[in-house]
Amino acid sequence: MSRQHTKPAYFRHHASGQARVRIDGKDHYLGPIDSPHSWTRYEVLVEDWARRQTVDRSTLTIDELALRYLAHARTYYVKGGRETAEVACIRAALRPLVRKSGTMLAAGFGPLKLKAVRESMIQDGGRRPTINKYVQRIKGAFRWAAENELVPVGVYQALATVRGLAKGRCKAPETKPVTAVSLESVDAIRPHVSQHVWGMVQLQLVTGARPGEIVSMRLGDLNTAGPIWEYAPREHKTEHQEKGRLIMIGPKGQAILHEFLSQALAAVLGLDAFIFSPADAEAERNRRRRKQRKSPMTPSQAARRPKRGAGRRPKDRYTVASYRRAIERACELAFGMPDELRRISAKLPQSDRRRLQRKAAEWHRENCWHPHQLRHTRATELRRRFGIEAARVVLGHSTLNATEIYAEADVRQARQIAEEVG
Numbered sequence: 520m521s522r523q524h525t526k527p528a529y530f531r532h533h534a535s536g537q538a539r540v541r542i543d544g545k546d547h548y549l550g551p552i553d554s555p556h557s558w559t560r561y562e563v564l565v566e567d568w569a570r571r572q573t574v575d576r577s578t579l580t581i582d583e584l585a586l587r588y589l590a591h592a593r594t595y596y597v598k599g600g601r602e603t604a605e606v607a608c609i610r611a612a613l614r615p616l617v618r619k620s621g622t623m624l625a626a627g628f629g630p631l632k633l634k635a636v637r638e639s640m641i642q643d644g645g646r647r648p649t650i651n652k653y654v655q656r657i658k659g660a661f662r663w664a665a666e667n668e669l670v671p672v673g674v675y676q677a678l679a680t681v682r683g684l685a686k687g688r689c690k691a692p693e694t695k696p697v698t699a700v701s702l703e704s705v706d707a708i709r710p711h712v713s714q715h716v717w718g719m720v721q722l723q724l725v726t727g728a729r730p731g732e733i734v735s736m737r738l739g740d741l742n743t744a745g746p747i748w749e750y751a752p753r754e755h756k757t758e759h760q761e762k763g764r765l766i767m768i769g770p771k772g773q774a775i776l777h778e779f780l781s782q783a784l785a786a787v788l789g790l791d792a793f794i795f796s797p798a799d800a801e802a803e804r805n806r807r808r809r810k811q812r813k814s815p816m817t818p819s820q821a822a823r824r825p826k827r828g829a830g831r832r833p834k835d836r837y838t839v840a841s842y843r844r845a846i847e848r849a850c851e852l853a854f855g856m857p858d859e860l861r862r863i864s865a866k867l868p869q870s871d872r873r874r875l876q877r878k879a880a881e882w883h884r885e886n887c888w889h890p891h892q893l894r895h896t897r898a899t900e901l902r903r904r905f906g907i908e909a910a911r912v913v914l915g916h917s918t919l920n921a922t923e924i925y926a927e928a929d930v931r932q933a934r935q936i937a938e939e940v941g
Contacts, residue, residue, distance in 0.1 A: 536551070538553070569589075578624070579670070580621065581620050583625075587669070609660075615639050625664065647692065650691055700895070700896055712845055726750075727894055727901065728894070735836070736794045779795065797837055798835055856886070
């Protein structure tokens with residue numbers, strides 16, 4: 520069968536109600552129509568299809584360029600054998616570009632067209648810093664295309680002249696800065712998280728490490744020889760820049776880790792074993808449920824063994840996303856999220872679901888905190904007690920400008936000075 524030359528379409532399979540895409544004569548079923556999972560699956564399949572196509576530079580459209588750049592990004596932005604979050608960010612940045620100008624020739628895309636795409640992002644409610652980052656990623660796609668002789672170099676050079684949106688000089692709203700989370704808000708979630716999630720939260724508070732550095736901690740990454748332990752992450756934010764990262768763990772952090780290290784060593788795990796494990800957290804939850812059980816277990820229940828391949832099993836490590844979701848669910852329980860927002864029925868009309876989803880998103884913004892805020896909390900405390908240079912060293916920043924973002928200025932000292940000198 521001859522291969523198709525136009526982009527495969529996303530459409531409904533009426534018999535099953537699922538989304539479907541046909542690629543080279545083969546149907547792929549993607550799940551419920553218009554669900555986020557179906558669109559993600561569709562994009563992955565189409566990116567793979569685009570990688571196999573030959574390129575006609577004279578007829579290359581922006582849609583085809585975006586597909587090829589995404590296929591490249593999925594192999595380039597990789598750490599530890601997994602795609603990084605940058606791939607999802609690039610995909611999100613290219614969507615408004617494809618929606619606005621997908622059918623036009625890539626060689627004819629210029630600064631005015633880019634500004635029109637940017638304006639559509641503003642109309643969709645995008646925030647100024649996010650829009651600027653998205654525009655930079657669009658420019659990156661054309662830089663890659665020029666580098667690989669898919670478009671003339673002049674196309675990218677012209678796009679590079681488009682300046683970013685300036686604060687206070689555009690219609691795009693500002694993004695609220697990430698702030699430190701109060702210790703009271705942190706303590707409130709303790710009854711609603713597992714021992715492993717709570718251990719990660721506490722370790723982040725005392726070390727100021729990034730969430731990704733905490734969830735990827737392994738037995739073999741720790742040097743416990745001296746009074747101050749050293750943790751050298753195998754994966755960290757700046758490893759692709761050939762920069763090292765060493766996190767010092769003092770007595771408080773050691774006390775937090777001690778129980779988890781004892782569990783790992785007792786299980787005779789290898790040095791590649793992750794210290795914080797969802798599988799161990801699930802086993803802990805099951806043990807707690809058995810202790811709380813009031814009726815005796817029947818012989819058949821005691822003899823029951825898990826079926827091979829049955830259901831979704833917990834993984835051996837957390838990701839930043841699963842760590843964040845665990846905290847988000849705990850915030851929902853701790854701060855009383857209404858049930859109608861926590862459990863939005865799929866049987867409701869689409870307009871009602873979207874209305875409740877918007878209300879749920881607003882509730883999350885007002886009441887939930889996320890792991891990155893723990894790093895801000897630690898940075899602010901370090902700056903207050905030891906100065907910004909000490910905060911920079913502990914956080915692993917190359918410049919003080921980066922530390923300024925994390926370490927909020929402590930206004931208490933300013934108030935004291937004002938009281939004394941007027």
